[in-house]
Amino acid sequence: MPLAVQFTQVSRTFGEVKAVDQVSIDIAEGEFFSLLGPSGSGKTTCLRLIAGFEQPSSGSIRIHGLEAAGVPPYQRDVNTVFQDYALFPHMNVLDNVAYGLKVKGTPKAERHSRAENALAMVALAGYGARKPAQLSGGQRQRVALARALVNRPRVLLLDEPLGALDLKLREQMQVELKNLQRQLGITFVFVTHDQTEALSMSDRVAVFNRGRIEQVDTPRNLYLNPATPFVASFVGTSNVVRGALAEALSGSPAPFSIRPEHIRLGAAGPDSRHVQVEGLLRDIQYQGSATRFEVQLDSGQLLAVSQANDSWQAMPQAWQPGQRVQAHWPQEAMTQLQDTEAY
Amino acid sequence: MTPLRTLSNVLYQRPNLYLALLLVTPLGWFGAIYLGSLLNLLWQGFYTFDDFTMAVTPTLTLANFAALFNPSNFDIIVRTVTMAVAVSLASAVLAFPIAYYMARYTRGKTKAFFYIAVMMPMWASYIVKTYAWTLLLAKGGVAQWFTQQLALDGLLQAILGIPGVGGSTLSTSHLGRFLVFVYIWLPFMILPIQAALERLPPSLLQASADLGAKPLQTFMQVTLPLSIPGIAAGSIFTFSLTLGDFIVPQLVGPPGYFIGSMVYAQQGAIGNMPMAAAFTLVPIVLIALYLAVVKRMGAFDAL
Structure with a gap:
């Protein structure tokens, strides 16, 4: 199976702190892969390493077989849904979604129609003229999703995207995200500290503790056959x-x-x-x-x-x-x- | 129940009364001392000044405002506004990198150092600083010596030869006056831009890069648009302070009035308070127009 993302012995240190410590992961193409762990366990740093916001201190990261070292974020075929959504407050929803196409020089008519389609995909058709500040948390989250997906990335990175939503909305978005991933066949790398979320959505889950991976497995195996006391609890x-x-x-x-x-x-x-x-x-x-x-x-x-x-x-x-x-x-x-x- | 307790309860249950009591003094002060006196001053712009008797009579007339458009007065306005625009533009260009560095790359003690370094020049009397600049820019002064050391005195002479920019020496040139203005008002531009950049979440810049924007694109599409409220605030300072200044135009640069020095001359030496009041209206109108334009451009949408 072709690999979307491959970490080989990757470490990232900040001064004395080993945020990521000798991590090796293979994420297959089209997989819904979750990085699960408590805050400070290194899962978000791993995501930022894939996005290119951080560079590994040692080890190698390959994205679709290509060495990622030294490749800036804007040249990587991955897109991120940020925890705080990071919508541009000075642009309306349509321009937010069309941003990735705009900076790559897509003609206006095409990028607007693609952005409209992406908004329709997340059930926000007709919201294009609004400003992000006029949307609810759940709607902003969808805009952030549409803004990433409109670029047709091969890997979508999601940094605790549901963390700010209330329980009902979160459960609804879990189902929608999972369906979307199945439809599009894109590799999803999903960071969360919520084990229920990780179990219910993922094909496989990597459990992080103190910068290291304790276990990588399917949700069922993770629950029924935890490898370490940490994973068990x-x-x-x-x-x-x-x-x-x-x-x-x-x-x-x-x-x-x-x-x-x-x-x-x-x-x-x-x-x-x-x-x-x-x-x-x-x-x-x-x-x-x-x-x-x-x-x-x-x-x-x-x-x-x-x-x-x-x-x-x-x-x-x-x-x-x-x-x-x-x-x-x-x-x-x-x-x-x-x-x-x-x- | 003690009377004090009763009062507290009444105020707690009537938040509007509480707010009104808190606000009546400062609003009264602001209304009477600031706005009242300003409107009173502007009202005097409608009074009549008798050129022969040098007396002001409260006969209402539009003559003073019409006189603003006399070629000699209009020249003053154009000269001042041109300088204010040039000073604001140059300040913004100089201030932005400093503000950007302060906001995004310094923290803790380094940030405090930069704050102090930016504000410390404002602690000294600006008249003293302006006099110091007249010496720096004077014939045979430091500026001239420095350009000679760099073997650039030919270039300096060429620049001083440009009409509208130059003059016989730096200290009597428009360029010299411009340098002093930029020097004096620069901190007023740095601080608002820095504050705007400080509020810019790093995740927005990362999101831009993540979506494929190269650094220059991120700057033009995200950083700059979101710092425009700061640039606008800073330019209101530099613009209005230059429009109203009457010290620098007297000490540095070629002869000729600025709006500020004209107001000073009208109400001081000439005693024509109505004309001074009419001139005072010019910066107010210009700033109002400027704000309207900036607002229409959407500078404050992200606030």
């Missing part, structure tokens, strides 16, 4: 069990991860191969579709347990904080992790 919630308790429960001294929703409260059947634990029920949180329990095992380990409220009837068993409870989970639900520092 950053992508979704997880119970990471270490040390003697880990050895007692799983038979291996390596830490393991068990998802809260894979644990059942109560006693396992006598002949089951389930792992069985006992502890004190500390806290119960009703969360609507699920109820979350906090169980403190006798070793001191806290265990988060999530039970789906999948019956329309009241909870069959009334739990009370302070009572002793049993909990169990299947052997296969545990995922062994590399023994690295947690998040």
